[in-house]
Amino acid sequence: MLSSRSDLETSLRYLRQIQFADLGAEGQKRLAEARALVCGCGALGTMVANHLVRAGVGFVRIVDRDLVDLSNLHRQCLFDEEDARRQLPKAVAAADKLQRINSEVRVEPIVADIRSDNIGELAQDVDLLVDGTDNFETRFLLNDYAIRQNVPWIFAACLGAQGQVMVVLPGETPCLRCLIPTLPPAGTLPTCETAGILGPVVGVVASLEAMEALKILAGRRDAVTHDLIVVNLWPVRLRQISLTSMRDPSCPTCVEQRFEFLEHRRESTSVALCGRKTVQVTPPEGRCDLDEIHKRWNALGEVERCPYFLRLRTPDWTLTLFPDGRALITGIDDPVLGRTIYARFVGM
Ligand SMILES: [Zn+2]
Secondary structure, eight states, X not given: OOOSHHHHHHHHHTHHHHTSTTXXXXXXXXXXXXXXXXXXXXXXHHHHHHHHHHHTXXXXXXXXXXXXXXXXXXXXXXXXXXXXXXXXXXXHHHHHHHHHHOTTSEEEEEEOOOOTTTHHHHHTTOSEEEEOOSOHHHHHHHHHHHHHHTOOEEEEEEEBTEEEEEEEXXXXXXXXXXXXXXXXXXXXXXXXXXXOBOHHHHHHHHXXXXXXXXXXXXXXXXXXXXXXXXXXXXXXXXXXXXXXXXXOTTOTTTTTXXXXXXXXXXXXXXXXXXXXXXXXXXXXXXXXXXXXHHHHHTTXXXXXEETTEEEEEOSSOEEEEOTTSOEEEETOOOHHHHHHHHHHHTOO
């Protein structure tokens, strides 16, 4: 029964959604009461947040450490040239746009790097964590938090024309570390900066992620997939891998309940070196194949290789990478920017 004009407008806004029987009016009501944390607001984060806010999820907190850049626009759907020109924080630019799309829900931007010392506060009052991050260290942290606090989370990643999605329902499904037991050492995985990325694959992966998020937030866990979904769009290949028997009986996180990322024992450090306009980034897992990274960097700027280090010069900063994974980034003094540059160009 619609009691006011505002109820009528709300009902009209979501009419096509409510008409989908598996969601229905009850699911829509639960979405309005639901709270989600979007972790990272780049390509995946903008698209997932866009879906959640348009669908009427009552509260969406967006956390991101980075600023909008012109090179983001081909795939990060909430940003425009003006945001890039003003170098706005991504969380703020996204929230501003989303709030204009749907003023009935609350969108809260937080400009921060998600770390072991703030995740408790960022995630304490939400029903779901959604992955929009750009590195495995943060994903392992999200996985630790989700398992310890018994909150569902959705892992997703994209690169080139490929991507993966996996829902983690603590106690029901395997966790991320059942599949990936140890943090890939820094520099071993390609990144969007070194391997490129195409916008449409982000759309597919983010849509899969958002659809599973809506099921969870609408109270329809029974409909959530227990498969790892692997998408490749060039050439096209879609795969579903059943996770039913994939729980690792010795998983450090969901079986042994050890939360080393959450407890700050496995975390990269990024510190400004006093008076040098230099930031030092040290990953938790050392060792870098400098020759391999050299190949990835060749198209990115002026690269210098010697037996002791690999160096990439750009107009704004110079990154010197050592075989143990440690990096010095000169030309900047913000440790959070240091982590961003490291995650993009070395990979963590
Ligand atoms: Zn596990």
